[in-house]
Amino acid sequence: MPICDPSSSSTGAGSTKLWIIHGVAVVAAAALALGAHYYMFYRRSGEFRSRVVGIIPARFASSRFEGKPLVNILGKPMIQRTWERAKMATSLDHIVVATDDEKIADCCRGFGADVVMTSDLCRNGTERCNEALSKLDKRYDVVVNIQGDEPLIEPEIIDGIVKALQAAPDAVFSTAVTSLKPEDARDPNRVKCVVDNHGYAIYFSRGLIPFNKSGNVNPQFPYLLHLGIQSYDTKFLNIYPELPPTPLQLEEDLEQLKVLENGYKMKIVPMQVIKVEHEAHGVEVPEDVDKIENYMRERNLH
Numbered sequence: 001m002p003i004c005d006p007s008s009s010s011t012g013a014g015s016t017k018l019w020i021i022h023g024v025a026v027v028a029a030a031a032l033a034l035g036a037h038y039y040m041f042y043r044r045s046g047e048f049r050s051r052v053v054g055i056i057p058a059r060f061a062s063s064r065f066e067g068k069p070l071v072n073i074l075g076k077p078m079i080q081r082t083w084e085r086a087k088m089a090t091s092l093d094h095i096v097v098a099t100d101d102e103k104i105a106d107c108c109r110g111f112g113a114d115v116v117m118t119s120d121l122c123r124n125g126t127e128r129c130n131e132a133l134s135k136l137d138k139r140y141d142v143v144v145n146i147q148g149d150e151p152l153i154e155p156e157i158i159d160g161i162v163k164a165l166q167a168a169p170d171a172v173f174s175t176a177v178t179s180l181k182p183e184d185a186r187d188p189n190r191v192k193c194v195v196d197n198h199g200y201a202i203y204f205s206r207g208l209i210p211f212n213k214s215g216n217v218n219p220q221f222p223y224l225l226h227l228g229i230q231s232y233d234t235k236f237l238n239i240y241p242e243l244p245p246t247p248l249q250l251e252e253d254l255e256q257l258k259v260l261e262n263g264y265k266m267k268i269v270p271m272q273v274i275k276v277e278h279e280a281h282g283v284e285v286p287e288d289v290d291k292i293e294n295y296m297r298e299r300n301l302h
Ligand SMILES: *[C@@H]1O[C@H](CO)[C@@H](O)[C@H](O)[C@H]1NC(C)=O
Pocket: 212, 213, 214, 216, 217, 218, 219, 220
């Protein structure tokens, strides 16, 4: 009998109603108890998204820099420096290099890294991470995508984005920002980010956001600079490369906008103390090698 059926006989309607109310109360109490149980369980044991893998995607062919992962930086291959930095993160259960190239694989095994061979059809690092993930024996909840060309990556940033994703069940993606220097405000290669009151991303842009009414850079405003590293819930990583491109993503040429345009939540981690200047981080072209070596010599980083 439908609960709201007005044609139902009046005899016994009162007791039926009582029964329904009682039933609803019991179900609600049970749901609350169950919810609380799971909440306590996750809190106590720290189980939520607890299994974390760091994947370093590395390909040999590159239009701008052939063999980039193996380039020598102060006596060590760049990929080894990245791997050694990632090893210092405390939140990773496992780190693997994902590559399509035997030379890279041999080199990495040589310094002790685990390697997963991936197809040379992977169109970008995210696809490579996803393929590598599917080839691992163990199951993971979170993947950190560690760019092989960031030999000075700070382990604190890796740990920061992992913890953020573990603490935000409604987010599927996390990434880091730091303060934008005023001189970088107009540089389209420095990606800016705005966040909501709870630390979720609202938007990313190559343009300056927010844009001050005066048209000038506001020296008082805490503009945020996006740092490339990202981590994902593994279930989301399975679908991320397959999501069709979106208008804002295509217009700005920023992959992460596809996540937001599809309505997923992204947690943003502000890194206050960046020991290594952002401009020294990435190695894009051969000339960057000199720059990063000089930077490391000046600061006595090895
Ligand atoms: C714009 O920037 C100026 C400082 O340059 C600041 O005083 C002002 O509050 C900002 N916002 C607007 C709407 O002008």
